[in-house]
Amino acid sequence: MAERKLPAPAISQETQAYWDAAAKGKLLVRKCTSCGQVHHYPRTICPFCFSDKTEWIEASGKGTIYSYSVMRRAPVPYAMAYVTLAEGPRMVTNIVDCDFDKLKCEQAVKLVFKPTDGGPPLPMFTPA
Amino acid sequence: MSIKGKAYIAGIYEHPTRLAKDISLAQIHAQVAKGALEDAGLTKDDVDGYFCAGDAPGLGPMSMVEYMGLRPRHVDSTDTGGSSYVLHVGHAAQAIAAGKCKVALITLAGRPRAEGMATGTVPRSRGGTPTPDEPFEFPYGPTVVNMYAMCAMRHMHEFGTTSEQLAWIKVAASHHAQHNPHALLRDVVTVEEVVNSPMISDPLHRLDCCVITDGGGAIVVVAPEIAAKLKRPKVKLLGAGEFIKTQMSGKVDLTYSGARVSGAAAFAEAGVKPADIKYASIYDSFTITVLMQLEDLGFCEKGKGGAFVADGNLIAGTGKLPFNTDGGGLCSNHPGNRGGLTKVLEAVRQLRGEAHPAVQVKNCDLAVAHGTGGSLGLRHGSATVILGRE
Numbered sequence: 030m031a032e033r034k035l036p037a038p039a040i041s042q043e044t045q046a047y048w049d050a051a052a053k054g055k056l057l058v059r060k061c062t063s064c065g066q067v068h069h070y071p072r073t074i075c076p077f078c079f080s081d082k083t084e085w086i087e088a089s090g091k092g093t094i095y096s097y098s099v100m101r102r103a104p105v106p107y108a109m110a111y112v113t114l115a116e117g118p119r120m121v122t123n124i125v126d127c128d129f130d131k132l133k134c135e136q137a138v139k140l141v142f143k144p145t146d147g148g149p150p151l152p153m154f155t156p157a
Numbered sequence: 158m159s160i161k162g163k164a165y166i167a168g169i170y171e172h173p174t175r176l177a178k179d180i181s182l183a184q185i186h187a188q189v190a191k192g193a194l195e196d197a198g199l200t201k202d203d204v205d206g207y208f209c210a211g212d213a214p215g216l217g218p219m220s221m222v223e224y225m226g227l228r229p230r231h232v233d234s235t236d237t238g239g240s241s242y243v244l245h246v247g248h249a250a251q252a253i254a255a256g257k258c259k260v261a262l263i264t265l266a267g268r269p270r271a272e273g274m275a276t277g278t279v280p281r282s283r284g285g286t287p288t289p290d291e292p293f294e295f296p297y298g299p300t301v302v303n304m305y306a307m308c309a310m311r312h313m314h315e316f317g318t319t320s321e322q323l324a325w326i327k328v329a330a331s332h333h334a335q336h337n338p339h340a341l342l343r344d345v346v347t348v349e350e351v352v353n354s355p356m357i358s359d360p361l362h363r364l365d366c367c368v369i370t371d372g373g374g375a376i377v378v379v380a381p382e383i384a385a386k387l388k389r390p391k392v393k394l395l396g397a398g399e400f401i402k403t404q405m406s407g408k409v410d411l412t413y414s415g416a417r418v419s420g421a422a423a424f425a426e427a428g429v430k431p432a433d434i435k436y437a438s439i440y441d442s443f444t445i446t447v448l449m450q451l452e453d454l455g456f457c458e459k460g461k462g463g464a465f466v467a468d469g470n471l472i473a474g475t476g477k478l479p480f481n482t483d484g485g486g487l488c489s490n491h492p493g494n495r496g497g498l499t500k501v502l503e504a505v506r507q508l509r510g511e512a513h514p515a516v517q518v519k520n521c522d523l524a525v526a527h528g529t530g531g532s533l534g535l536r537h538g539s540a541t542v543i544l545g546r547e
Contacts, residue, residue, distance in 0.1 A: 036282075038292035048292075069407040070293035076406040096314070096411055098306035098358045100298065102278045109303040109358075111409060118407025121294045121535075134314040151296055 033105040037148020046085055047071055048149040056088040056140055056152045058116055069118035090140030091115040092154060099129045112138055112154050126155045159426055164250035164261075165384035166392040166544065168197025168377030169502045175341045175490060177268045177371035182214050183224050185266035185373045190225055193375035198387050199260060204377075206231040206258030208249055210241035212267050212373075212493045221264065231258040237401070237538025238530025239440065241265075242376065242498035244540035246526075247397025249378040259380040266373030267493015276369050276494050277301040278357065290404075294535065301494075302366060302443070303358040304534030309445035310360055311411040315460065320360055322463035323444040324351035327364050327487050329471035330441065334484025336513040341368045342488040351444075365444040367486035367496065374498045376505075390509040395429070395523075396543040398422025403536045412460075414446075415539030416453035416527055424455070427543035429523060431455040434543075436507040436518045437478055438500035438526040441485040442533075447471075450527055451478075454541070473516040482507065482516035497528030497540065508546040522546045 040048050050057045059071035063080035074081050097110035108124040124132060125143060138154035145151055170192030172185060180188070186209070194200060207229040213221045217234035221227075231252045237244055242265055249261035269276055280298045282291065312318045328348055334340040346364060354363040384391055399422075402415035424430065431454060439454075441447045448462040456478060457465040465478075473479035483489050483503040486496040504524040506512045512521075524544050531537040 036296050038296050039287035040292060041287070041289070043289070044292065067407070070290060072289070072406075095409075096307040096311040098303045098310055098360075100278070100300060100303045100358045101356050102302075102358065103298070107298055109298060109300075109307060111307065111411070119404070119409050120407070121297055121299065121404075123297050134311060145296060148296075153297075 033107055035143060035145040035151055037145045038151070043073055044071055051142065051152060052149045054142055056090060057085045058088050058114065058118060059083050060086045067117045069120045089115045091157070092138050094124065094132065094134055094136045094138055095119050096134055097124055097132050108132060110154070123153045124155065125153045158254060160247065160250035160254050160397055161395050161426055162393055163254035163381070164378050164394045165381060166376060166394065166505050167379040167384055167387050167389060168193040168199065169505050170196055171374040171490070171499060171502050172372040172492065173339045174372045175339070175370040176270050178271045182266055182268055183221065186213060186221055186264045187225050189266065189373045189375035190262055190264050193262070193377045197377045197389060199377060201226065203260045204262045205229055206249060206252055206261035208233045208245040208261060208263040210234060210265070211236040212265055212495055229258065237540065239442065239495040240497045240528030240530035240538045240540040241495065243501060243526055243528035243542055244399050244538065246376060246378060246394065246501055246542050247399060247540065250394045250397060253378065253380045259383055261378040263376040263378070263498070264373065265492060265495055265498040267495060268371040269494055270369050270371045277366060299535060301532065302361060304532045305443045305445055306358040306361045307534045308411040308449065312445065312449065313360060315412055316463065318448070318463040320352045321348050322467050323365055323448060324348040325467045325469065326444040326447045326471065327351050329469060329476065330481055330485045330487035332472050333482045333516050334488035336515045337484045337489050340484040340489035341370055361443055361445065367442050367491045368488065369494065370490050370492055372490060372492040374492065374502055376498065376501055391547040392505050392508045393545050393547050394542060395545045396423040396425070396427030397541065398426070399538070399540045401536065401538050411534055414449050414453050414529060414533060415537060416450045416529070416541065419539040419541040420454040420527065423541035423543050429543060433523055434525050435521045436482070436504065436524040437480045438504040438524065439480050440496055440500060440527055440529045441481055441487045442496060442529070446529055446533060450529065454525065454527060473518060479516070479518050482512050495530065497530060500526040500528055501542065504544055508544055
């Protein structure tokens with residue numbers, strides 16, 4: 030099967046550290062030290078309590094599939110998904126390196142990284 | 158201050174075309190504006206409020222105001238995708254109630270078909286400065302269809318909703334479209350034909366998706382003293398609501414839509430209940446969009462939408478809740494990939510008694526029109542209006 034080419038993410042000043050960590054194989058999420066909640070995608074001001082006391086924490090890389098859909102009409106079919114991270118937030122991602130016909134909601138998955146076209150790699154998930 | 162009874166829909170027009178190869182985008186805006194003003198019995202010079210969204214060429218309302226030779230003292234170009242025009246009806250009523258204008262014109266136009274746009278199946282970057290969400294979504298390949306499909310997948314997981322139940326929504330739309338000479342798809346389809354059509358993005362099949370069409374439409378909203386002088390049947394605005402539903406910073410819940418909030422606000426303002434509604438125009442970008450909005454507007458319990466739409470319950474004449482009697486976006490028209498305006502149009506036709514006789518709801522005196530714009534699975538704008546015949 031042909032390889033699917035992934036576009037590079039557009040990196041902003043606010044999220045440079047997230048992508049620097051991705052290049053080292055780590056997934057960061059943003060935690061508010063004021064209200065204690067973890068959010069995604071990462072922001073410097075907490076979207077729950079609006080405190081500016083937020084920090085990066087490293088995610089365990091464990092999660093479960095909240096929902097998914099296999100895009101059959103794409104030149105190379107792929108599985109779009111929301112994964113619920115062990116740390117709490119649900120993130121937009123892809124499920125890769127698996128039989129798409131066997132995917133299920135609530136299935137356990139683990140973190141992998143896939144290279145992009147000229148940018149940092151993207152955090153994705155594969156069945157655990 | 159409530160908008161209840163403060164404004165009337167006096168004029169409507171739907172462009173008959175579904176493929177606008179030889180008409181410009183601005184031209185369609187002007188043609189539908191002319192059509193709706195003539196329907197109302199008003200002229201361009203009566204217009205003192207103008208509303209448009211992101212489909213209008215130019216910066217906000219400015220180019221269209223100039224092109225059509227308007228002189229509005231109130232403008233609003235709020236863009237919430239396909240729901241914009243339902244929201245505009247509510248905003249127009251607010252402006253009229255506040256004395257900011259008396260004759261508000263709302264226009265929509267689009268030519269995605271003529272332009273060969275891959276509307277639903279290719280990820281699209283907006284260009285320019287990336288939105289803060291873009292780097293965390295776009296590289297993964299979100300398309301219109303797969304993000305709605307994820308809502309359907311989760312709904313099936315949590316509530317046992319089936320593809321056959323979703324298919325009934327398309328079947329009902331097709332029963333209505335057979336009577337609309339302008340509808341893109343006029344053939345009646347069966348549940349089997351829907352579930353056996355090619356899978357686009359699991360669990361949505363080709364026939365779970367709306368049409369891609371060119372065209373547009375316009376609405377004229379007027380103050381009560383203007384409506385009193387016009388000859389058309391009077392359609393009164395009773396309630397309006399709007400909401401933006403997001404991923405909630407990582408707490409996304411795909412099982413409900415913003416209709417839960419916009420619908421509750423509109424029904425409360427109108428002082429009516431879903432059970433009172435005789436006709437419903439429900440945004441139908443996909444079959445799952447309809448099912449979730451019916452639940453969220455309160456027509457049935459959350460999770461029971463599948464049973465509610467099955468067995469022809471949405472078909473005029475036989476079902477309990479006739480919906481999208483023009484064939485809707487699933488069969489007739491989804492101009493510019495923005496289906497909210499046409500939802501208002503068919504609700505007005507029903508309330509005027511001017512729907513096709515085969516689908517006209519008897520004694521139709523109360524209707525709802527609801528729109529969802531953007532992406533149901535990422536972030537979307539919801540807008541609801543309750544309309545009554547006077």
